[in-house]
Amino acid sequence: MPIGNLKSSATLDDKKDLVSKREDDYLTLRSTVAGIGSGLFKIPEGFVSLGATLYDLGAGTDTAASVEKFFDDINPFDDTAEKTVAGKITETLVSLGIPSTAGWKLATNMANKAVKAKRIGRYADLKAFREADTAGKFKIAKQAKREKDLPDATTKAGRVT
Numbered sequence: 001m002p003i004g005n006l007k008s009s010a011t012l013d014d015k016k017d018l019v020s021k022r023e024d025d026y027l028t029l030r031s032t033v034a035g036i037g038s039g040l041f042k043i044p045e046g047f048v049s050l051g052a053t054l055y056d057l058g059a060g061t062d063t064a065a066s067v068e069k070f071f072d073d074i075n076p077f078d079d080t081a082e083k084t085v086a087g088k089i090t091e092t093l094v095s096l097g098i099p100s101t102a103g104w105k106l107a108t109n110m111a112n113k114a115v116k117a118k119r120i121g122r123y124a125d126l127k128a129f130r131e132a133d134t135a136g137k138f139k140i141a142k143q144a145k146r147e148k149d150l151p152d153a154t155t156k157a158g159r160v161t
Helices: 002-059 063-074 085-119 126-149
Strands: none
Touching: 002 063, 002 085
16 A cells, blocks of 8 residues: 555655756747847947946946946846846847847958958058148148248238238
């Protein structure tokens, strides 16, 4: 008889473990989906917090703390995402991945345009700009010297009347 009781209690524990596992799976899935939403909230929060922190640094105020509190209040997914590691990782990947992907696309596009401009000879040459600036200054100085030697309407033969 004791063997049968042990078997039935083991089955009951197995059922509890199965229910517990399903609840854990549900919580993990829910936390992961909430991590996506929370990560989307974290993108603008990062930009605004950076601006507030820089303002605090210069002005000596406490604006960044109020900005953080504001975003914590309006983000409905934050608490659910923080419950599991999967939610935290998803939140981080979304909040960092989307802006970095957009930056990567922008940088790649700019680099491709620069390579194409270099191939057709329309790439900006900074050395040429410096030479043109020096030549322009020389030309202006030469022209000013010529104008100084010429009499203008207020003088007669170079003398002030």
